[in-house]
Amino acid sequence: MLRNITKKDVNNFKEWFDNYVYTFKTGDEHQQENIALKEEHTRRVCKEILDLGKELGLDKNELCLSETAALFHDIGRFEQYARYHTFVDSQSVDHSLLGVTILKDNNILCSLDEPVQDVILRTIRYHNRATLPREETETCLFFAKLLRDADKLDIWRVVTDYYQQKDGKRNGAIECGLPDTPEISEEVYYDLMNKNIVDIKHVKNLNDFKLLQIGWVFDINFSPTFQRIKARHYLDMIRDVLPKGKNIQDVFAVVQSFLQGR
Numbered sequence: 001m002l003r004n005i006t007k008k009d010v011n012n013f014k015e016w017f018d019n020y021v022y023t024f025k026t027g028d029e030h031q032q033e034n035i036a037l038k039e040e041h042t043r044r045v046c047k048e049i050l051d052l053g054k055e056l057g058l059d060k061n062e063l064c065l066s067e068t069a070a071l072f073h074d075i076g077r078f079e080q081y082a083r084y085h086t087f088v089d090s091q092s093v094d095h096s097l098l099g100v101t102i103l104k105d106n107n108i109l110c111s112l113d114e115p116v117q118d119v120i121l122r123t124i125r126y127h128n129r130a131t132l133p134r135e136e137t138e139t140c141l142f143f144a145k146l147l148r149d150a151d152k153l154d155i156w157r158v159v160t161d162y163y164q165q166k167d168g169k170r171n172g173a174i175e176c177g178l179p180d181t182p183e184i185s186e187e188v189y190y191d192l193m194n195k196n197i198v199d200i201k202h203v204k205n206l207n208d209f210k211l212l213q214i215g216w217v218f219d220i221n222f223s224p225t226f227q228r229i230k231a232r233h234y235l236d237m238i239r240d241v242l243p244k245g246k247n248i249q250d251v252f253a254v255v256q257s258f259l260q261g262r
């Protein structure tokens with residue numbers, strides 16, 4: 001099924017991606033920064049997915065499919081930012097749906113077998129869902145899980161870099177416009193204590209948002225991803241920028257014991 005996708009296809013897709021993104025490199029410095037943020041994120045997710053995929057023993061075609069899904073997973077982000085000046089889907093558009101529409105409208109994947117196109121588009125469509133659909137093929141779910149892991153690995157990198165920067169410059173696009181107030185919402189605390197991902201509806205401030213990022217560990221699929229989370233100390237870096245109270249200690253005790261078992 002996956003025979004018809006090769007490195008040559010991937011190189012053509014990369015060329016199209018570069019030209020497409022170039023058309024968004026206009027506007028003020030802030031806009032350019034946010035476009036560059038997503039462009040660099042995309043490149044890193046491509047690298048993450050290839051590293052994970054190789055470790056999981058994928059063949060050449062499967063790696064090409066994975067890389068293509070990673071390359072295009074956030075293709076809707078550029079148009080989203082140009083139109084709405086935000087990356088918050090609930091305040092603008094679902095960026096995965098917009099991405100799929102852009103790929104279809106431009107006939108980007110038409111050189112591939114239809115089943116392959118289909119898996120790529122559905123993988124992209126599912127990458128930002130709270131949970132994966134039950135009624136789906138094993139193949140599609142596998143690639144969707146792989147993309148979600150690779151994407152999270154790089155978002156952790158983006159946010160931990162951001163939290164650690166010393167100049168204190170704020171970026172509303174990374175903070176999703178949330179207020180930096182000192183409390184932690186009770187619902188967020190209980191989501192994590194129950195080893196669930198945090199429901200976005202419970203997120204009221206920046207602390208909650210940082211805790212939501214912690215909670216992604218409960219939605220990780222593959223052991224090479226867990227190894228990278230531990231080796232890169234992402235969760236410790238987020239903990240460093242959270243309040244030091246008992247509730248945070250409780251949450252980290254749960255998260256650490258969960259991670260140790262992976």
Ligand SMILES: [Fe+2]
Binds near residue numbers: 041045073074151
């Ligand atoms: Fe992404």
